[in-house]
Amino acid sequence: MTTFKQWHDDDMTFHSQMKLYFCQCDSHSHLSFSELLRLTTDTAVEDYHQRGLTYEFLSEHDYAILLSRLAFRFHTMPKANDVITIHTWEKKPEPLQLTRAYEITLSDGSVLVSGVSSWLLVNYKTHRIMRTKEFTLRKESARDEPYNCMSAGKIVVPETLTKCGERQICYSDIDANGHMNNSRYGAFAIDCLSESYQNKDFTDFRMNYSHEAKKGELLQLFCAFDDEAKKITVVGKQLERICFESELYYR
Numbered sequence: 001m002t003t004f005k006q007w008h009d010d011d012m013t014f015h016s017q018m019k020l021y022f023c024q025c026d027s028h029s030h031l032s033f034s035e036l037l038r039l040t041t042d043t044a045v046e047d048y049h050q051r052g053l054t055y056e057f058l059s060e061h062d063y064a065i066l067l068s069r070l071a072f073r074f075h076t077m078p079k080a081n082d083v084i085t086i087h088t089w090e091k092k093p094e095p096l097q098l099t100r101a102y103e104i105t106l107s108d109g110s111v112l113v114s115g116v117s118s119w120l121l122v123n124y125k126t127h128r129i130m131r132t133k134e135f136t137l138r139k140e141s142a143r144d145e146p147y148n149c150m151s152a153g154k155i156v157v158p159e160t161l162t163k164c165g166e167r168q169i170c171y172s173d174i175d176a177n178g179h180m181n182n183s184r185y186g187a188f189a190i191d192c193l194s195e196s197y198q199n200k201d202f203t204d205f206r207m208n209y210s211h212e213a214k215k216g217e218l219l220q221l222f223c224a225f226d227d228e229a230k231k232i233t234v235v236g237k238q239l240e241r242i243c244f245e246s247e248l249y250y251r
Helices: 033-050 055-060 184-191
Strands: 006-008 014-019 063-074 083-091 098-106 111-123 162-168 202-209 218-226 231-238 241-250
Touching: 006 033, 014 033, 033 055, 033 063, 033 083, 033 098, 033 111, 033 184, 033 202, 055 063, 162 184, 184 202, 184 218, 184 231, 184 241
Parallel strands: none
Antiparallel strands: 006 014, 014 083, 063 111, 063 202, 083 098, 098 111, 162 218, 202 241, 218 231, 231 241
């Protein structure tokens, strides 16, 4: 029987081993974007959980931490039946953003995916954005290693967008926070594309989260295609309100 482990190193890197299953992958047997977002977010949450910073503990101290931006680079796309380890650690925070790095590796140490995410620290009751120096429940990380992916910065949306679909937010999209789980946006971004773009060999994926989407709301999806830069921009809107912005880069 195979046993998968989770552990922290002395430098507070959290490691989580797992196998990728058929249902987590797309029609090419590659890890789907939505599963990538789910697994990395869950691993970040588990890192805090095992350090005593559970959702309940944070809320009791009037803190909430919301995913704001992310970027991932695919060196080799993870695939079904791969046994992987997700490594994640906190980096030195920005004044208004907590920052976290990721690596996904095979058992031989080869790197499949590199990534970085930014998180907003807010007051649990008011959702007022707080400065990261106010988060005093754990020792602040001083790690500042370079990461091998694009910046998780603001996505600049092209002026010309074409509507490429719409999605109703359904019951199964919603998590216990009462709005659509952040991982579902990865599915929305890829699903609205034509098959010729869905089948591209993707190298990088970036996403900005702007506004929460709730059950019953209609999300309209708009795209822009820059074949010279090999970049696809996908934006999800509710009327004029942007819910998410994403970029997909390909070879």
